[in-house]
Amino acid sequence: MSQFTYKAKKGPGELVHGRVDAESLDGAIAKVLALGYTPVDVKGKERKNTRHALKGGGHVISFGSRIPFSEILTFTRQISDLVDAGVPVLRALGIIKKQVKHPSFHSLVEKMYVVVEDGGALSAALAQFPETFSPFYVNIVKSGEIGGNLDVALSRLADFIEKDYESRAQVKASLIYPALIFVVGGLTIFVLFTWVIPRITVIFDDIGQTLPMITRVLLGMSDFLARFWWVLIISASLMGIYFQRLWNTEQGRLWIDSIKLKTPLLGDFIRDVDAGRFARTLGTLLENGVVIVTALEAVERIMENAVLSQELQEITREVANGKGLASAVNGSHFFSDIDVNMIMVGEESGQVYKGLYKLASYHENQSQRFMKTMTSMIEPVLILVLGAVVGFVVVGMLMPIFRMNLMIQ
Numbered sequence: 001m002s003q004f005t006y007k008a009k010k011g012p013g014e015l016v017h018g019r020v021d022a023e024s025l026d027g028a029i030a031k032v033l034a035l036g037y038t039p040v041d042v043k044g045k046e047r048k049n050t051r052h053a054l055k056g057g058g059h060v061i062s063f064g065s066r067i068p069f070s071e072i073l074t075f076t077r078q079i080s081d082l083v084d085a086g087v088p089v090l091r092a093l094g095i096i097k098k099q100v101k102h103p104s105f106h107s108l109v110e111k112m113y114v115v116v117e118d119g120g121a122l123s124a125a126l127a128q129f130p131e132t133f134s135p136f137y138v139n140i141v142k143s144g145e146i147g148g149n150l151d152v153a154l155s156r157l158a159d160f161i162e163k164d165y166e167s168r169a170q171v172k173a174s175l176i177y178p179a180l181i182f183v184v185g186g187l188t189i190f191v192l193f194t195w196v197i198p199r200i201t202v203i204f205d206d207i208g209q210t211l212p213m214i215t216r217v218l219l220g221m222s223d224f225l226a227r228f229w230w231v232l233i234i235s236a237s238l239m240g241i242y243f244q245r246l247w248n249t250e251q252g253r254l255w256i257d258s259i260k261l262k263t264p265l266l267g268d269f270i271r272d273v274d275a276g277r278f279a280r281t282l283g284t285l286l287e288n289g290v291v292i293v294t295a296l297e298a299v300e301r302i303m304e305n306a307v308l309s310q311e312l313q314e315i316t317r318e319v320a321n322g323k324g325l326a327s328a329v330n331g332s333h334f335f336s337d338i339d340v341n342m343i344m345v346g347e348e349s350g351q352v353y354k355g356l357y358k359l360a361s362y363h364e365n366q367s368q369r370f371m372k373t374m375t376s377m378i379e380p381v382l383i384l385v386l387g388a389v390v391g392f393v394v395v396g397m398l399m400p401i402f403r404m405n406l407m408i409q
Contacts, residue, residue, distance in 0.1 A: 002021070002022065003019055003020070003021050004019065004020055004021075004022055004028035004042055004043060005017070005018070005019050005042075005043050006018055006019070006020065006028065006032050006037075006039060006041065006042045006043070007039075007041045007042075007320070007322060008032050008035075008037035008039050015322040016037060020032060028042050029042050029146065029289075029291055030146055033289070039291040039292070041291065041292075041293040041294075041319075041320045042291055042294075067102065067104055067105050067108070067132055068102070069165065071100070071102050071105045072132065072133075072161070073161055073162065073165055075096060075100075075105070075109070076154070076157055076158045076161055077158045077162070078092075078095075078096050078099070079092050079093070079096060079154060080151070080154035080155050080157065080158040082095060082096075083150055083151045083154055084151040084154070084155060089116055089122050089150070090113070090116045090117055093109060093112060093113045093116060094113060096109060097109045097110055097113055108129055108132060111125075111128065111129075112125035112126065112128070112129075113125075115128060121142070121145050122141055122145065122150070123138050123139075123141040123142035123145055126138050126141055134298075134301075134302060135297075135298040135301065135302075136281060136285065136298050136299070136302055137157065139285060139288075139290050139294065139295070139298055140153050140154075140156070140157045140160075140284065140285065140288050140290070141153060141154065141157070142290075143285075143288035143289045143290050144288060146289065147288070147289050153288050156284060156287065156288065157284075160280065160281075160284050163280075164277070164280075167364065167368075170368070170371070171371060174371050174372070174375045175375070177375075177379065178375060178378040178379055178382060181379065181382045181383065181386070182382055185382065185385075185386040188386075188390075189386070189389055189390075190225070190229075192390075192393055193221060193222045193225045193226070193393075194222070194225050194226045194229055195226075197218065197219070197222040197393065197397070198222060198223070198226050200397060201219055201222070204219075204400055211400055212396075212399045212400065212403070214392070214395060214396045214399060215396045215397070215399055215400055217396070218392065218393065218396035218397070219396075243256070250306070253306045254306045254307065254310065256306075257305050257306040257307045258307055260305075261305075261307060265370075265374075268370070269367060269370050269371075269374075270305065271334065271363075272363045272364075272366040272367040272370065273363070273367045274303060274304070274305045274308050274334075275308075275334070275335065275339060275359070275363045276359075276360045276361075276362075276363030276364040276366075276367060277303070277360075278299060278303065278308065278312075279339075279356040279357070279359040279360035279363065280356070280357065280360035280364075281298075281299050281302065282295055282296065282299050282353075282356055283352075283353040283354075283356030283357045283359075283360060284353075285298060285299070286352055286353040286356070287353040292319060292325065292352075293316060293319060293320045296312060296315065296316040296319060297316055299312065300312040300313060300316060307334065308334050311332045311333070311334050314328075314331075314332070315328040315329060315331075315332060318331070324344075324347055325343055325347060325352060326340050326341075326343040326344035326347055329343055338359075338362070339359055342355045342356075342358050342359040342362070343355050343356065343359065346358075
């Protein structure tokens with residue numbers, strides 16, 4: 001039996017401190033909840049291990065390089081449905097194990113089955129594979145085990161993953177057509193300037209007249225691309241390698257992300273996407289009974305934007321020191337007054353997660369509306385640009401021919 005110290009909320013504003021004796025961190029949290037308090041931070045011997053575990057992951061769900069997203073998605077829904085139907089966890093893992101076809105994931109489920117068979121909890125089995133199951137995933141399952149509502153926790157987790165997957169898929173799908181137009185159009189222009197135009201311009205060699213300005217510009221561009229296309233490709237490759245290395249450093253990623261946020265239109269879109277993901281992820285953790293400081297630490301490490309992740313570190317410190325979530329968020333440059341007000345309403349009602357869910361829905365709707373508007377604009381803009389380039393080539397090629405006809409007449 002170990003002693004744990006805690007900070008907890010008693011009502012909307014009062015912060016209380018105390019100690020409880022428990023065999024584990026989970027047991028200490030359960031005792032604080034039994035006292036009628038809302039845990040803010042619970043520390044003990046296991047606290048160090050918890051912080052270490054939270055360092056893994058970089059996404060809402062972390063996936064090993066060999067395990068596809070669809071396998072985790074299917075696994076989560078399957079075990080959720082089986083547990084909800086009253087099937088014990090061990091038997092559920094045994095059923096899923098027989099159905100998994102992916103070799104790497106099949107081996108992973110087998111190892112999880114052994115852990116549970118030896119008396120371990122499902123969350124302990126999941127924690128064995130931090131490259132596949134993030135702290136967010138493990139904490140949701142653990143909270144369900146502590147509260148005795150594992151079926152509900154798994155159902156919420158499955159719904160969350162499916163919604164996150166759908167939102168990412170919508171963004172990718174909306175960009176496929178514009179990207180296809182851009183690639184095909186770019187290749188067409190490249191072939192025109194490096195192969196077609198140099199062969200057509202042979203007819204201008206014997207004219208003996210000064211070519212129109214537009215034709216001379218066109219021929220100059222074509223000659224440059226035909227001679228130095230390899231220089232452009234090498235330069236682009238080196239630039240890509242440089243930015244990739246810069247992105248892999250903490251300061252470099254922070255600098256790139258701050259530039260993104262300052263970019264007109266794109267910055268607002270990134271804020272909506274990341275604020276929505278933050279609110280839904282934190283709301284899901286809090287609804288399942290995860291201590292708010294632990295939840296914030298988990299969310300901090302799954303945020304893809306380095307600026308938001310850095311600001312969440314300060315927010316987590318302020319909340320751990322007894323500050324309300326709305327007050328802590330109010331000091332951040334990333335969140336707007338609307339965000340603060342929605343969280344504050346949730347705190348005053350005693351159900352912060354509901355305010356966070358409303359905030360998530362607001363930002364998700366904003367980002368989806370932006371995507372629809374931008375994709376509807378990108379397509380005609382790309383077509384107009386490509387049409388203008390092709391028109392420039394056609395006019396540049398035909399003007400000398402028209403002059404020749406006039407001279408003959």
